[in-house]
Amino acid sequence: xxxxxxxxxxTQRSVLDALEAESIHIIREVLAEFEKPGLLFSGGKDxxxxxxxxxxxxxxxxxxxxxxxxxxxxxxxxxxxxxxxVVKKYGLNLVVGSVQExxxxxxxxxxxxxxRNRLQTRVLLDTIESNGFDVVFGGAxxxxxxxxxxxxxxxxxxxxxxxxxxxxxxEIWNLYNGRHEPDWHVRAFPISNWTERDIWxxxxxxxxxxPPIYFAHKRQVFERDGMWRAVTPVSQPEPNEQVTIKQVxxxxxxxxxxxxxxxxxxxxVQKVLDELAVSTLTERGATRADDRISAxxxxxxxxxxxx
Amino acid sequence: MSTTLLRIATAGxxxxxxSTLVGRLLHDAKAILADSLDDLARTxxxxxxxxxxxxxxxxxxxxxxxAEREQGITIDVxxxxxxxxxxxxxxxxxxxxxxxxxxxxxxxxxxxxxxVLVDARNGVLEQTRRHLGVLALLRVPQLIVAVxxxxxxxxxxxxxxxxxxxxxxxxxxxxLHATTVIPVSALDGDNVVEPSANADWYAGPTLLGLLExxxxxxxxxxxxxxxxxxxxxQGGLAPGLDAEYYRDYRxxxxxLVDGSLSVGDPVQILSNGYPAHSTVKAIGTPxxxxxxxxxxxxxxxxxxxxxxxxxxxxxxxxxxxxxVREFDADICVLAPVKLAExxxxxxxHGAKVAAAKxxxxxxxxNVADYxxxxxxxxxxxxxxxxxxxxxxxxxxxxxxxxxxxGSFLLIDPATGxxxxxxxxxxxxxxx
Ligand SMILES: Nc1nc2c(ncn2[C@@H]2O[C@H](COP(=O)(O)OP(=O)(O)OP(=O)(O)O)[C@@H](O)[C@H]2O)c(=O)[nH]1
Numbered sequence: 001x002x003x004x005x006x007x008x009x010x011t012q013r014s015v016l017d018a019l020e021a022e023s024i025h026i027i028r029e030v031l032a033e034f035e036k037p038g039l040l041f042s043g044g045k046d047x048x049x050x051x052x053x054x055x056x057x058x059x060x061x062x063x064x065x066x067x068x069x070x071x072x073x074x075x076x077x078x079x080x081x082x083x084x085x086v087v088k089k090y091g092l093n094l095v096v097g098s099v100q101e102x103x104x105x106x107x108x109x110x111x112x113x114x115x116r117n118r119l120q121t122r123v124l125l126d127t128i129e130s131n132g133f134d135v136v137f138g139g140a141x142x143x144x145x146x147x148x149x150x151x152x153x154x155x156x157x158x159x160x161x162x163x164x165x166x167x168x169x170x171e172i173w174n175l176y177n178g179r180h181e182p183d184w185h186v187r188a189f190p191i192s193n194w195t196e197r198d199i200w201x202x203x204x205x206x207x208x209x210x211p212p213i214y215f216a217h218k219r220q221v222f223e224r225d226g227m228w229r230a231v232t233p234v235s236q237p238e239p240n241e242q243v244t245i246k247q248v249x250x251x252x253x254x255x256x257x258x259x260x261x262x263x264x265x266x267x268x269v270q271k272v273l274d275e276l277a278v279s280t281l282t283e284r285g286a287t288r289a290d291d292r293i294s295a296x297x298x299x300x301x302x303x304x305x306x307x
Numbered sequence: 308m309s310t311t312l313l314r315i316a317t318a319g320x321x322x323x324x325x326s327t328l329v330g331r332l333l334h335d336a337k338a339i340l341a342d343s344l345d346d347l348a349r350t351x352x353x354x355x356x357x358x359x360x361x362x363x364x365x366x367x368x369x370x371x372x373x374a375e376r377e378q379g380i381t382i383d384v385x386x387x388x389x390x391x392x393x394x395x396x397x398x399x400x401x402x403x404x405x406x407x408x409x410x411x412x413x414x415x416x417x418x419x420x421x422x423v424l425v426d427a428r429n430g431v432l433e434q435t436r437r438h439l440g441v442l443a444l445l446r447v448p449q450l451i452v453a454v455x456x457x458x459x460x461x462x463x464x465x466x467x468x469x470x471x472x473x474x475x476x477x478x479x480x481x482x483l484h485a486t487t488v489i490p491v492s493a494l495d496g497d498n499v500v501e502p503s504a505n506a507d508w509y510a511g512p513t514l515l516g517l518l519e520x521x522x523x524x525x526x527x528x529x530x531x532x533x534x535x536x537x538x539x540x541q542g543g544l545a546p547g548l549d550a551e552y553y554r555d556y557r558x559x560x561x562x563l564v565d566g567s568l569s570v571g572d573p574v575q576i577l578s579n580g581y582p583a584h585s586t587v588k589a590i591g592t593p594x595x596x597x598x599x600x601x602x603x604x605x606x607x608x609x610x611x612x613x614x615x616x617x618x619x620x621x622x623x624x625x626x627x628x629x630x631v632r633e634f635d636a637d638i639c640v641l642a643p644v645k646l647a648e649x650x651x652x653x654x655x656h657g658a659k660v661a662a663a664k665x666x667x668x669x670x671x672x673n674v675a676d677y678x679x680x681x682x683x684x685x686x687x688x689x690x691x692x693x694x695x696x697x698x699x700x701x702x703x704x705x706x707x708x709x710x711x712x713g714s715f716l717l718i719d720p721a722t723g724x725x726x727x728x729x730x731x732x733x734x735x736x737x738x
Binding site for chain 1: 311312383384385386387388390395397409410412413416417535536538539540543544545546548553556558560561562591593601603604605607618641653655658660710711714715716718722723724725728
């Protein structure tokens with residue numbers, strides 16, 4: 001796999017150039033048509049790419065909107081450090097909605113399984129409302145799963161934050177319509193048409209920095225439900241689960257209590273891309289899934305719930 | 308990584324085998340992950356598909372849609388992604404049964420190519436005429452007709468040739484130039500990704516082969532950019548930039564939708580109907596400053612003169628587009644409403660939104676035989692011709708010359724809902 005070279009002048013442009021231009025077009029429409037946009041920023045690769053595109057869309061001006069982090073309290077320390085560094089680098093305002101604070105105040109109850117992905121929704125909606133955001137950018141992609149495949153680029157949410165797939169607005173040409181009723185808000189997904197491979201190719205081309213957990217590192221892990229879980233304060237092995245040290249990386253960053261790692265030796269972007277290419281070969285063989293890859297794909301699908 | 312992106316839309320009537328074809332394309336192009344394949348094999352077996360061990364019901368790949376249909380709820384366009392060595396594809400899967408016009412219009416509006424399915428046993432049906440009519444109106448650059456279920460007509464060459472010539476007659480009538488007809492069996496996989504062993508009389512490409520090799524014409528015409536966003540960084544400069552250098556900076560951000568533009572080119576600006584002149588001083592792109600930008604790029608223009616430009620204004624090189632307050636257009640109604648004469652709407656054209664009115668309804672199109680009928684109102688999925696009156700001047704172009712300059716949305720001012728998609732296109736009245 002090679003980096004997509006920029007197309008020679010006057011010829012057809014590369015996939016990444018086309019996707020980048022589409023995303024920037026969408027971002028500019030949203031910035032112009034809405035009064036108070038925010039960017040949902042988890043420190044994950046997709047939201048990092050959206051921020052990178054936002055910066056390009058308004059260059060040489062500063063990113064004019066705040067970033068919003070819905071903090072489960074179950075974080076990888078590396079991701080929080082990364083988030084803070086990014087906020088500083090771009091000169092951003094950071095808005096944090098804290099699931100932990102809701103639990104401490106008794107407004108949310110810890111789930112029996114201890115995971116917090118599902119608890120984020122309430123905090124997200126409150127944060128959107130209390131900050132008066134009429135639109136928030138998100139890094140969701142349509143290739144992530146079947147429901148996402150039908151999501152619009154500008155996705156309307158009613159006053160309860162509910163997405164009604166039956167009542168979606170058709171999106172025609174590159175004419176985006178963000179008008180909505182007063183209590184409603186919009187989620188804008190400028191990288192809807194990017195695939196996981198596009199994201200990694202772009203990260204490589206643009207030399208975009210990511211939290212280190214995306215790359216192979218040695219970590220104490222144990223196996224659960226076919227996934228490798230990190231040993232952290234919020235995810236502890238059961239007595240029958242054996243802790244070992246493995247070389248792993250993450251394909252998504254989420255709630256540390258339920259995000260699984262994949263066994264991997266990919267310690268840079270090119271190697272991650274190579275692994276993705278291999279996973280295509282695995283599909284090609286149409287035989288058994290390579291455990292590594294299928295576990296990761298499963299994890300990708302499980303990481304829903306944020307939007 | 309492939310180097311170009313091709314956007315495809317599919318259209319077909321119920322049971323033509325569209326789900327099977329899309330499933331076959333994704334499966335044979337190795338775009339289905341191994342774990343999904345396991346699911347597919349399990350579900351196929353549970354449903355006793357094919358009887359034969361290991362047979363896959365490929366229509367299940369688009370299962371989400373199927374479940375919805377069984378529940379009788381509205382089905383919408385779904386997007387799928389796959390790539391080969393040569394290309395990346397975005398496939399807009401547009402269900403054909405309910406609200407087909409709205410779905411097809413949506414998918415076709417951004418498509419470089421459309422695939423229409425025809426059942427080899429049934430040949431060209433009214434629904435085929437409807438789909439082709441919509442695709443012609445939207446001017447999808449390349450049309451592919453897949454004559455499916457060839458296995459059920461024993462790969463009869465004469466049958467295929469007959470359908471093929473019917474399609475070509477229809478395409479000529481509709482002014483659809485680039486039309487290719489391919490005999491396939493989605494079920495068996497013939498001529499989808501792999502060539503058929505059952506049709507030695509067919510020497511043409513497979514469906515995927517054709518999609519991989521289609522050449523895309525760059526939007527030619529004069530350069531056009533609708534200003535989306537004015538960048539004035541004073542007070543809010545990106546960190547690390549020199550405030551002194553950007554003291555007087557003013558950039559006009561937008562997508563160059565047609566043609567190309569170079570530093571030093573004279574440009575005209577249409578600001579609410581009033582023309583102004585200037586020269587391109589600099590062009591910023593996501594990759595930095597360039598001398599020349601091409602259609603499709605998201606750029607920022609700096610001009611040599613101080614001109615008063617705002618969002619919604621249009622920058623062009625060459626002939627100034629017409630700035631009009633009243634114009635005729637073909638529209639497709641996208642919402643469950645009845646559009647009537649005198650109705651107040653908003654128009655969104657380029658980056659401009661203005662109050663407008665449906666001044667007149669001229670006719671509704673009968674999509675089955677392409678005849679025009681008088682109508683008092685236009686309802687969901689109707690295609691009709693109207694006169695739009697806008698409160699602000701709109702810099703229109705003929706859709707044939709500029710997809711962006713010739714297209715617009717009508718929006719409900721009260722709810723914000725998108726009511727209709729419109730195409731500005733001179734009609735050949737003799738036709
Ligand atoms: N013999 C034969 N049967 C086919 C072929 N393609 C599809 N079929 C069958 O035709 C039936 C309808 O196919 P589907 O793929 O469900 O078609 P569809 O109804 O157009 O799909 P929707 O878009 O979901 O409505 C199914 O029983 C398929 O197995 C083919 O090439 N040959």
